[in-house]
Amino acid sequence: MHLLQITVTPWREHPVDPCGKIGCGWYLGMSPDLVHAVNRHHWDTSSELPDLIVYATSASDPITPSTVVALAIPTAVHGDHVPKGRYCYEGTVVSEQHPLHAQFMGKAAPLDQFRNPIRREREYNA
Numbered sequence: 001m002h003l004l005q006i007t008v009t010p011w012r013e014h015p016v017d018p019c020g021k022i023g024c025g026w027y028l029g030m031s032p033d034l035v036h037a038v039n040r041h042h043w044d045t046s047s048e049l050p051d052l053i054v055y056a057t058s059a060s061d062p063i064t065p066s067t068v069v070a071l072a073i074p075t076a077v078h079g080d081h082v083p084k085g086r087y088c089y090e091g092t093v094v095s096e097q098h099p100l101h102a103q104f105m106g107k108a109a110p111l112d113q114f115r116n117p118i119r120r121e122r123e124y125n126a
Helices: 032-039 099-104
Strands: 002-008 052-057 068-078 088-093 118-120
Touching (some): 032 088, 068 099
Parallel strands (some): 002 052
Antiparallel strands (some): 002 118
16 A cells, blocks of 8 residues: 655644645644645645555654644545646545554654655554
């Protein structure tokens, strides 16, 4: 399974962009649905659709360093309303009943020198 790990930084608001985003990042208590909704845009990555998007806090986050805070199963990737060479992911947030939820949510995410690496599942289960 190919996983795109997206690093979310502390929450910051910004003017509404063409995709309808009001901000980006993460804050304690933020729902996985909102994490995906505000962080699924503008990624400078491959247009290849990963099997799973893993949203993880940054290693420098003082509250939850490098922890998985949301998961989404992507259904489409497109470049509409985003700068050239960047992509937006459409998809469904993984619910608590889904088997991947127990496997990833709240667990440590692997640290990497790259901000948003594509990983294999075994890197999370080492």
